[in-house]
Amino acid sequence: MNHQGNKERIVTNDEVYQMDRDHVFHSWSVQGQLNPLVIEGAKGCKLWDYQGKEYLDFSSQLVNINIGYQHPKVVAAIHQQVDKLAMIAPSTANLARGEAAQRILAHAPDVFKKVFFTNAGADANENAMRLARLFTGRTKILSGYRSYHGNTGSAIVATGDPRRIPNEYAQGHAHFFQPYLYRSEFFADDESQECQRALTHLRHLISAEGPQSIAAILLETIPGTAGILVPPEGYLQGVRQLCDEFGIVLILDEVMAGFGRTGSWFAFEQFGIVPDLVTFAKGVNSGYVPAGGVLISEAIAAYFNDHYFPGGLTYSGHPLAMAAIVATLDAMDEEKVVEHAAMIGREILAPQLHQLATRHEMIGDVRGCGVFWAIELVSDKNLRTPLADDQMAAIKADLLSAGLLPFIAGNRIHIVPPCVITPDEVEAGLSILDAVLTKHAL
Known part of the structure; x- marks a missing residue:
């Protein structure tokens, strides 16, 4: 009715x-x-x-x-925020936005100091790539063939699955194969072989594309739409080491895997590494009001203390979405x-x-x-x-x-x-x- x-x-x-x-x-x-x-x-x-x-x-x-x-606590928080302030521009300081950033950072490693809010996961990945390019002064983004990063200009080209093909308008992207033992590209017999050969393949691609031109490697911590491909032990640590060796920013896309989905607040916690940027959306407030964002490490955040950031969104940190985030994370903690x-x-x-x-x-x-x-x-x-x-x-x-x-x-x-x-x-x-x-x- x-x-x-x-x-x-x-x-x-x-x-x-x-x-x-x-x-x-x-x-x-x-x-x-x-x-x-x-x-x-x-x-x-x-x-x-x-x-x-x-x-x-x-x-x-x-x-x-x-x-x-x-969820009654999230629904109530949205109602309460509507009664107080339904919309305010992102250039203002607002309690709901500040509390949402605070709550998210409280569940992340201490290296992360700031949150840039977006409307969804796709524009979170767009802005993470932008941050990496500005911070490094380089242009190329490497990402996996078995991936989905969103359907906006650069995010869809960073995506590896075939949906990118009719949408390849952005430049500066190259792809590589991640480990997937069940359908191995590397003729591996076990997870250890798959891991080592995938890392060798990635090193060769970095060399072929020119390390000095690569701003970031963008990976879903656990590729979701591509098949829930849990990486073998040592793989993400190896990617982190390659990024450190060549001065490449590591962006982990936790849009699908984050906020409890894998049994931890962030999936990367289970692999013993810390990326430079983390993108999120979906589970941060279960989509009750659209929201996403980028967790920014201290070094990258500090760079923009005296460098201009050429990006923004009308609804970045929308009060209703922020109230939903605060209530969601509080309820997830309490329950x-x-x-x-x-x-x-x-x-x-x-x-x-x-x-x-x-x-x-x-x-x-x-x-x-x-x-x-x-x-x-x-x-x-x-x-x-x-x-x-x-x-x-x-x-x-x-x-x-x-x-x-x-x-x-x-x-x-x-x-x-x-x-x-x-x-x-x-x-x-x-x-x-x-x-x-x-x-x-x-």
Whole structure:
């Protein structure tokens, strides 16, 4: 049911669907082939449509609803901020913005001193690259082929996946292959070989591109959309060492992996390194109001004490987004959401997904941590042949029909529920997944 003015009226799925198809232009799609899911509301880890059909969310939408839907403390904070001050320019000093920066920095290593706020992850990566270029006086950005950094000018060109190809207008970018043992580019037999050969490959690329021309290496700490590719032990340390050797800024993109998703506040904490710049968005306030930003290390922040920064956004540090950040991080602290996500990954998802792989021949690989997992589906386990698109589409349709909202990319199902998901909800979702994979058994 919906309210319009003082009149109550019945809203249907068909009405909302048709309104969307008549008037809304969607991203990443051929408009005539769309069939969008209709959603009326959500709470916790569940969503529903106007007919009352319910879905358990194993996608966190675009892997951003870390604290779950309609968290009462975050919703209340947005209401309170609306009543006080709904909008103010970024050139002003504002309590909500200052507190949001303070809260974020409190969860980061001491080397980080400032936060530049953006509207999302894409423009966070844009501005991180800008900061690195200005700080070093160099122009090139190196990034991985297996990556997604956003759909704005430089961010989409830094992206490695094929969506960059029709969008390659920015200059000064080169790509390299990161480690991915299951589909190794380096003919490796184990994680150690994969790590060392990937680092050798990166060193060769740095040499070929000219170290003196490279401003930054931009990496997702754990590539998300590309497949939740947890780097092998020693890889990120090796990248850090290469950056130090050649005076290159290391930017870690934590837009998807940050703020509890991997079972720690930042994913890089699990790899024993500290980058120079960190980009974030999504989980910082679960997208209740769009927000992103860049964590800036002391050396880079100090450079701009007497050098001009040529960048800015009208809605940088928007008060409603900042209030949502403060409430989100406070609630995550109070409710131990990050620790809960780590427990769910360690005690439930890890063992049960690996158990699923023993029962289903089509599961070729299982990988992840926290509430950030992927299962890779194959038609031939020995050849590792990716499951065909039509088979993946049929699996997705059956998951939705059974009431599970999945995140599917290529031949993978990403298991990425909200960080607050309960053990019983995880069990229910995995039971649906098990049943659907059994139906589609090879």
